Amino acid sequence: MRGHVLALSGGVGGAKLAAGLAAILAPERLTIAVNTGDDFEHLGLTICPDIDSVTYALAGLNDTERGWGVAGETWQAMAMLRDLGEADWFNLGDRDLGTHLARSWRLRAGESLSDVTSRLTRSLGIGPAVVPMSDAPVRTQVETSEGWLDFQRYFVAEQCRPVAKAIRFDGTPGAVPSPGLAEALARPDLAAIVLCPSNPFLSVDPILAVDGVRAALESRQVPLVAVSPLVGGKSLKGPLGKLLGELGLENSNRAIVDHYRGLIDHLIIDRSDAVDAEGLRAASVSVTVTGTVMHAAEDRERLAREALSAARIELEGHDAR
């Protein structure tokens, strides 16, 4: 069928699939709702790492070598901040800083995160709607042997070294979906939901924790296809493999499916995890085994096609640009 596609995404990995979807769907057919649990305030700036990853990937500005941030980035402001004795644990690129500045001052002037995100993505020529999961601040916290840590403190400053015991999303319940996410969930022409290959615990769970989102997905009338973030039992980036162990779960797609029980109809897994497939089918989830590592645009678009195909979404000539 045709109709609208809602993608739920975290940062880098999710952003790649989101860019693949954006490359093959007409812009008006796609809404990308992005995790904001990683957002934080730093040096007076509101930094939204996952929105920025998605934005840079869709605008073709992302650094594909380093795997995060903007291509052609420089670090001059950071060097000055260091000379001035300011905190340097979070790397702020100069180009990236332009984004943080534009966002922060507009938020402070009273614009919602949705308004700002729409403005910034449109300025960069991005067609699909990129929306935050919520305009209310949600802040992921990780309980570790060192106590509760702000997500970026855990993720960047501590490089995920402390053992994680629990995760919570400050601000939920009570954070309502952004207008764009609410609208996409309620669209009569909604035809599929795609869970991008993002960390289930740190990137997707915050979206599910937004008021009504989990219930909306549970009562969906359309296919929900997830792309597993595991490749060979680990994530390509980030702490998913380590986290699964710390949370007492096995390093396999069975843990992913168990975590998303009742939420997903189909899981796309990587060839290196093909051994997981049979067990998943036994758990009433249909499975595609394919290559899920996205090195180049072709990989992103092929995987996006496979996800839409699994969701029985038709592409027409003017979609597949």
Added chain:
Amino acid sequence: MRGHVLALSGGVGGAKLAAGLAAILAPERLTIAVNTGDDFEHLGLTICPDIDSVTYALAGLNDTERGWGVAGETWQAMAMLRDLGEADWFNLGDRDLGTHLARSWRLRAGESLSDVTSRLTRSLGIGPAVVPMSDAPVRTQVETSEGWLDFQRYFVAEQCRPVAKAIRFDGTPGAVPSPGLAEALARPDLAAIVLCPSNPFLSVDPILAVDGVRAALESRQVPLVAVSPLVGGKSLKGPLGKLLGELGLENSNRAIVDHYRGLIDHLIIDRSDAVDAEGLRAASVSVTVTGTVMHAAEDRERLAREALSAARIELEGHDAR
């Protein structure tokens, strides 16, 4: 005599003499009080151009080719801001942005401009006290044929093209001197005051407009030596020559002395304006004729020595570093 020296400075030209004074005086003998009338809020940042010019000059970070800002500057954040559709009339260098960010977030966290300035200058290894004229916001406004313009709008966006009719300093009266300026003015060992070669109307008048500063200078017990910002009847940078004409004043040091009547004891003028000297002496101001253009560190230090000599300040071995 020995004792403490208070320098009053605006931006680029003043900053050079301030750096000269800093190079020859023991750090504890010098306070540099800086104009903040040029300060403004931009993209959520509090930008203090004159404090930054003085800071960069004293730290040896200033760009001597371009004549303003930081050496080795890049403009990546600015390019991103432009791509995002944000205002680009004020050039924000990447290294400079580090300073604006550090200052802005600390101000927002409740630190005074004095505290922030002290912290930033100490971090850069600057010995003398660099203090804002006031911790209260003072904002220079220029009345032009286009109405009252914020200073940076007049100076940067309009490049001083509109004809100036009047100048006012919003926030005065009512802005008290910063603790550092008040303390320097009240020091029993205050031995001289130096007016750096800054625009009298736009850079020094705001300092004089701070509550009690003009009165303190008028009742001073110590020599006040000014270095004229005119070279050949014009300023090296900025709109002083144009402004003198628009305000109905002559393009000579006579206008400077008339403007500072009762405030200065001695004026240092450039050789190219030597013809002005006799008239100034007739106005009861003693005069030094010398080279006032400061290309290199030697020029700054020589001119600083001449200013201190005119103020009968002694330098000892450990001063002249």
